[in-house]
Amino acid sequence: MFEVFLPTSNLMDTKELTRWVKPPQVELEPPLLQPNPKNWIWLLLIAATGIFAAINWEDYVVEKDGKLELAPKRKAKLKKELNEIDNAVQYALIARTAGEYPCLNCGNRKTIYLNVGDVWKYGTTRLGENGRYKSDPIDDRLRFLPEFAGNYAECLKMEKIKIYNYVLLPENQKRKSPIIRPPGNPYDI
Structure with a gap:
């Protein structure tokens, strides 16, 4: 509660304060709480869960x-x-037949020529060939070749090593324009 001193005569004479004036009491009504639709959605989700x-x-x-x-x-x-x-596997997808294959990292070129035995992609799976390519079958011209077996972390490391070293493979070096990773690997991992 506030109390204000008001002088009775001269405004400069602050020693002579004779009255106390209390400010009027104002009753504030609480704001009406309106339901927020976002809150109801969260409440419904929590209840459903x-x-x-x-x-x-x-x-x-x-x-x-x-x-x-x-x-x-x-x-x-x-x-x-x-x-x-x-029990994971690091694998390579190898060309069974020579020809043009999709290239996911060849810049403007959409395809690249692979000879029989050339690597198209390196990968890692915990599910084996059938589990890994169950919903998205691999091209019939490619062969799934397991290269390393171990735990998932070891296989991922091996995959990364193979992808990074692809640039040094003789099959890549003999191209007019070598690429930095296998044609089926759009990223380094």
Whole structure:
């Protein structure tokens, strides 16, 4: 609460303050809360997630001897994924027949000529050939050739080494215009 001193006579004479004046009390009404549509969307999403989790809880967790543990399906999925990480493959896609192949890093040229046995792409997979190219089959003119097996990190390292060193391969060096990475690798990894 504020209190203001007002002089009764001369404005310069501040010693003679005889009255106290209180400012009028103003009642402020709280602002009306209007629903924000963005907030409702978040609330609906959170509620839906909670309902989904409650319904599917047993797919993730089971109670055994008074303790919670992963559901059998969840344990099996974890084991499968860890196994995939431990058992990856670094591979090359090699030309089976000589001819023009798509080039993803040849600048203005859209294709490049490959001889039989030339590398089109280096890659890494945790799923093997059938799993890696299940939804996007490789060109019939290419052969999947596993080159290194190990855990996923080791295979990624090997892939990177092969992509970077592609520029030095004799098959690339004998081209009129050598390229910096295999034609099927648009990036260094």
